[in-house]
Amino acid sequence: MKDHEEVTKKSKIIRRNRIIAGVCAVAVLGTAFFAVNKIANKRKSAIVNAANAANEKKESENKTKNQVSKEEKSVPAGAYKPWSAKRTDGKKVAYLTFDDGPSPNTTKILEILNKNNIKATFFLIGQNAERNPELVKKEIAAGNVVGNHTYSHQLNYKEGPQKFVEDLDRGNAAIKSVIGDKYDSKLIRFPGGSFGNRLAPFRDAVTKAGYHYVDWNDETGDAEHSNVPVEALLSNLKKYTNSDTVVILMHDAGAKVTSVQALPQVIDYLKSKGYTFDTLK
Numbered sequence: 001m002k003d004h005e006e007v008t009k010k011s012k013i014i015r016r017n018r019i020i021a022g023v024c025a026v027a028v029l030g031t032a033f034f035a036v037n038k039i040a041n042k043r044k045s046a047i048v049n050a051a052n053a054a055n056e057k058k059e060s061e062n063k064t065k066n067q068v069s070k071e072e073k074s075v076p077a078g079a080y081k082p083w084s085a086k087r088t089d090g091k092k093v094a095y096l097t098f099d100d101g102p103s104p105n106t107t108k109i110l111e112i113l114n115k116n117n118i119k120a121t122f123f124l125i126g127q128n129a130e131r132n133p134e135l136v137k138k139e140i141a142a143g144n145v146v147g148n149h150t151y152s153h154q155l156n157y158k159e160g161p162q163k164f165v166e167d168l169d170r171g172n173a174a175i176k177s178v179i180g181d182k183y184d185s186k187l188i189r190f191p192g193g194s195f196g197n198r199l200a201p202f203r204d205a206v207t208k209a210g211y212h213y214v215d216w217n218d219e220t221g222d223a224e225h226s227n228v229p230v231e232a233l234l235s236n237l238k239k240y241t242n243s244d245t246v247v248i249l250m251h252d253a254g255a256k257v258t259s260v261q262a263l264p265q266v267i268d269y270l271k272s273k274g275y276t277f278d279t280l281k
Contacts (some may be wrong), residue, residue, distance in 0.1 A: 027094040060231040066203050075281050080208040080214040083245040092244045094275040096120040099149055101252030102128055102135035108140055108260045119143045121280040123189040126151030126174030133178040147187035148172050155191050161205035187210045226255035233262040
């Protein structure tokens, strides 16, 4: 009887120990599961946070690009001054512009631009466009932009603003006759620029006619006279290139041979200063 009681007692102890061991095992497994799950959640949270941060950065970059794009494309009638708008993309941009063409130098200019994979803006005199339609088509085919530099390259104060607008309209018609209906630009440049109080009525008339006019804030000085030495052209460029956005005045005219000769060095200098190239809108 005593032996039976001892056996029973031992059995109870064994069962109790097993139960305790089972409970401990469950507790250990539960703790381990909780720890593993917590680590997994932390990793998952870190991945999600990283993805969100990447998306926010991308959205911010896209917003910046869109803002710059809107700044560049939204050009109302009136004064167009790309250099006055603060860039939000951190870039330095150079706009090469050539007045007075097309001319015997146009093909050489295009070859240099194409070699450097650069597009420029050409302000054409309407009567020159009529005389050299194939050169105008070459400019367009190469991805350049053309603007209106009047039909006759005359600005007569005595005749008044309305006559000037009529000359611009005639210039636009001449360019359109070469390019076709796809040419609908209102981008112009005054002969000699739109500077000075005396031209205020002309600027007003041009704006009312829907044109946007652009001058420049950088130049090589090739307007001073024919065949300005290359060294002088480069010296002028270096003197005036002091903004993150530069609109550079050059000329595409038969007498401006040194302008063509200087162009490769003009491009190299601007590249060395961190500029990329774009066309006016």
